[in-house]
Amino acid sequence: xxxxxxxxxxxxxxxxxxxxxxxxxxxxxxxxxxxxxxxxxxxxxxxxxxxxxxxxxxxxxxxxxxxxxxxxxxxxxxxxxxxxxxxxxxxxxxxxxxxxxxxxxxxxxxxxxxxxxxxxxxxxxxxxxxxxxxxxxxxxxxxxxxxxxxxxxxxxxxxxxxxxxxxxxxxxxxxxxxxxxxxxxxxxxxxxxxxxxxxxxxxxxxxxxxxxxxxxxxxxxxxxxxxxxxxxxxxxxxxxxxxxxxxxxxxxxxxxxxxxxxxxxxxxxxxxxxxxxxxxx
Amino acid sequence: xxxxxxxxxxxxxxxxxxxxxxxxxxxxxxxxxxxxxxxxxxxxxxxxxxxxxxxxxxxxxxxxxxxxxxxxxxxxxxxxxxxxxxxxxxxxxxxxxxxxxxxxxxxxxxxxxxxxxxxxxxxxxxxxxxxxxxxxxxxxxxxxxxxxxxxxxxxxxxxxxxxxxxxxxxxxxxxxxxxxxxxxxxxxxxxxxxxxxxxxxxxxxxxxxxxxxxxxxxxxxxxxxxxxxxxxxxxxxxxxxxxxxxxxxxxxxxxxxxxxxxxxxxxxxxxxxxxxxxxxxx
Numbered sequence: 264x265x266x267x268x269x270x271x272x273x274x275x276x277x278x279x280x281x282x283x284x285x286x287x288x289x290x291x292x293x294x295x296x297x298x299x300x301x302x303x304x305x306x307x308x309x310x311x312x313x314x315x316x317x318x319x320x321x322x323x324x325x326x327x328x329x330x331x332x333x334x335x336x337x338x339x340x341x342x343x344x345x346x347x348x349x350x351x352x353x354x355x356x357x358x359x360x361x362x363x364x365x366x367x368x369x370x371x372x373x374x375x376x377x378x379x380x381x382x383x384x385x386x387x388x389x390x391x392x393x394x395x396x397x398x399x400x401x402x403x404x405x406x407x408x409x410x411x412x413x414x415x416x417x418x419x420x421x422x423x424x425x426x427x428x429x430x431x432x433x434x435x436x437x438x439x440x441x442x443x444x445x446x447x448x449x450x451x452x453x454x455x456x457x458x459x460x461x462x463x464x465x466x467x468x469x470x471x472x473x474x475x476x477x478x479x480x481x482x483x484x485x486x487x488x489x490x491x492x493x494x495x496x497x498x499x500x501x502x503x504x505x506x507x508x509x510x511x512x513x514x515x516x517x518x519x520x521x522x523x524x525x526x527x528x529x530x531x532x533x534x535x536x537x538x539x540x541x542x543x544x
Numbered sequence: 545x546x547x548x549x550x551x552x553x554x555x556x557x558x559x560x561x562x563x564x565x566x567x568x569x570x571x572x573x574x575x576x577x578x579x580x581x582x583x584x585x586x587x588x589x590x591x592x593x594x595x596x597x598x599x600x601x602x603x604x605x606x607x608x609x610x611x612x613x614x615x616x617x618x619x620x621x622x623x624x625x626x627x628x629x630x631x632x633x634x635x636x637x638x639x640x641x642x643x644x645x646x647x648x649x650x651x652x653x654x655x656x657x658x659x660x661x662x663x664x665x666x667x668x669x670x671x672x673x674x675x676x677x678x679x680x681x682x683x684x685x686x687x688x689x690x691x692x693x694x695x696x697x698x699x700x701x702x703x704x705x706x707x708x709x710x711x712x713x714x715x716x717x718x719x720x721x722x723x724x725x726x727x728x729x730x731x732x733x734x735x736x737x738x739x740x741x742x743x744x745x746x747x748x749x750x751x752x753x754x755x756x757x758x759x760x761x762x763x764x765x766x767x768x769x770x771x772x773x774x775x776x777x778x779x780x781x782x783x784x785x786x787x788x789x790x791x792x793x794x795x796x797x798x799x800x801x802x803x804x805x806x807x808x809x810x811x812x813x814x815x816x817x818x819x820x821x822x823x824x825x826x
Contacts, residue, residue, distance in 0.1 A: 277567035279560020279581075283765040284689070286558035287581035300560075300568035300581075407760055407774050408565070479688060484564040484765035493688050 264439065264459050268511070268519055268538045269308040269347040271323030273338040274369050275301040281472070283484045293475045294517075303338055304473070304514040306369055309466055310351065311457055316437065317353065318360040319387070320455055320466050321513060322373030327383070327416065336369075344373045358387045362442070363394040364468035365452045366402040367412040370513075375420045383420040392421055395444060396431040397451025408487060409449060445470050445499075447492025448483070454499075464509045464520075470495060473515035474532040477523070500530055509541070545720060545740045548632055549792075549800055549819045550589040551623035552604030555650060556582040562753070564765045575756050575798075582618065585754075585795040587650055589625070590747055590819075591632065592738060597718065598634060599641040600668070601736055601747050602794060603654030608664075608697065617650075625654045639668040643723070644675040645749035646733045647683040648693040651794075656701045664701040673702050676725055677712040678732025689768060690730060726751050728773030729766070737789075741823065745790045745801075751776065754796035755813045758804070781811045790822055 278287065278296035281304075287296075296302045306323040323344050324337060348354060363371045371394075376386040385392075399422070402413040421427055430436070430453075433443050439458040444451055448469040455466040469485075470492075471477055482492045505523045510532075512518055520541060524533035538544075559568065559577040562585075568577075577583045587604040604625050605617070629635060644652045657667040666673070683694040702708050711717075714724045720739040725732050729750040736747040751773075756762060760777060763770045783789070784804050791813075792801050801822055805814040 277560070277569075279558070279563065279568055279765075280565045282560065283564075284558075284561045287560055288558075300572075406771055408763075408770060482689075484560075487771050488769065489689060489765075490687055490768050 264457070265312045265542065266457065266459065266464060266511075266538050267310040267312070267351045269310050269319065269344065269351075270340075270342050271306045271308055271344040271347060271373060272340050272342070273516065274304050274306055274324060274336050274514075275338060276304055278302040280484045282475070283482045283486070283489070285481055290475065290481075294473060303516050305512070305516045307511075307513050307515075307519065308344070308373075309455075309464075309511055309513075310348070310353070311440065313437065313440075316360065317358050318362060318437070318440065319358050319390075320362045321364055321370045321468070322361065322386070324369050325372030325374070325376065325386070325417070327375065327377050328368075328372065328414075355387050356389055358390045360437075361387055361390045361392045362436070362453060362455055363392060363398075364454065364466065364513075365398050365449050366394065366418055367409075367449070367469070368414050368417055370468070371417050371421075372414070375417055383416055385420065385424050385426060390426065391428050392424070392426050393428045393430060393436065393442075393453075394421075395451035395453050396429040397444070397446075398449065398453070399427075399429060399451075401450035406487065445495040447488050447490075447495040448486045450487075461507070462509050463503070463507050464511055467510050467512050467514075469514075470499065471510055471512065473512055474518045474521055474535070475515075477510075477532055478529050505530065511538070545592060545594045545738070547738065547740060547745060547819055547823060548591040548593070550591050550600070550625065550628040551621070552587045552589055552625040552628065552654065553619055553623055554584050554586055554621040554797060555605060556584050556618035556620075559583040561765045563756075564761075564763045564767070564770070566762055571756065571762075575754065584618075584620065584797050586793075586797045588792075588794050588796075588800065590736075590792060591629070591634070592721065594718065594720075597641065598639050599643060599718070599721065600639050600671070601643045602645055602651045602749065603642060603667070605650050606653030606655070606657065606667070606698070608656065608658050609649075609653065609695075636668050637670055639671045641718075642668055642671045642673045643717070643734060643736055644673060644679075645735065645747065645794075646679050646730050647675065647699050648690075648730070648750070649695050649698055651749065652698050653695070656698055664697055666702065666705045666707055671707060672709050673707050674709045674711065674717060674723075674734075676723075676732035676734050677710045678725065678727075679730065679734070680710055680732075682731035687768070726776050728769050728771075728776050729764070730768055743790055743822070744787055745792055745819075745822070746784070747794070748791050749794050751780070752791060752793065754793055755791070755799045755802050755816065756796070758811060758813055760810060785811065792819060
């Protein structure tokens, strides 16, 4: 099994929103913000290649939103979902499976694109799309707080494609490829755990958006149920041997992966590295 | 029944934490922060005088915390609980009832003081302290997130004094003084609704810490259950518009009170005024 980081772009979110109750005097020492208080975040997906199976976890913001939307949320980059897949020798057609951790637009937007007739179609014609039943239901009946993050143009075409595989409990989707469910950020967020050699690679998604968010009090203001996020983090650390873990960050612009260490102040990031470094590519 | 605003001083909290998912480019225009991203907030309590009964709602941060703690929160302003009561001709001994909306230190810190022997005693020796059962349980078995806001020295001495009265549901505590419970910010937050001269004045506490927090998305990152806060705001607005409630703000440094109206964008503040103006005292 081989893992590749697929950088799809940079999104801007207000630092205060990303760090919740943590005061700026503390978080800005660890994660910078620009003059307008926006921090820059990666939309880094993960490609898992296991023989003929090519699994992409999340897909970034995509390219079908309006110019205003893109200008408001993103920073220009010289890479994209397409160029990052091509860099490793893959195209959209090669992907056999997509795992969507959840259906916020910065995670699932790349799944659907417009064809020449401006009709929404799946960007990965040969892929089965895996998402959680809880998350789908949550996104179709959104609360006021999350409704701006659930865009119907991202979700309805997937629903209508007949390619959707809904999961409703934690499972081993493929050999060594486990899906776990967490509910603090949004209902039924999938956190993939991938066993490679003697390590477990955890796709942090919005449970651990960045290294800065590892300590328990660092919870995004976006989380719909912050008390559950505390439980989620405790449950995550309780069931696992820290030495076995590598966390892969979807949103940390500066760190792709890290190992973890237990300190008197709780669990923190230890060594940081890229997947290419880890796999000596 | 007469109502008075009791200013107890101001303190500072990070603007990002106070405005949750709202970006700074938006909130900073209306509630500006200093160079450290801190905004200045009032701790404005309310005194309700009804004949012999003198009811104080919340009591600020108090003066028993150490210098380091007080410095962390940048206490400022000339007003204190004692001075503000005195200005109206009252002292701590005159207060017959204290209503604690909840037990976070910026709301209940003035409940307890040190006596000459440096023992923790009620600052209001003749008062019954009222709060909700739910909040008491929540504060004495705190979750990790709120733990830092529930200070042992603010909470346990109230019970030990024998002056604590706990209640478990929405009640009319005294004629015209209704206590309603809300759970989004913290479990069992008490929101007093006071009927005076045909008006209903709502002590908003941390349901609406400031007039800025009226629009739906403005929910503090401190709220433990933001989805419940959303529901509570919706429910509250329906009643508030129907009955023309007056909102009294504990933390808004710029505005003491406002009423509400429905706009295309949702419910918004309509007119701003002080409690004195609203009650026809000039």
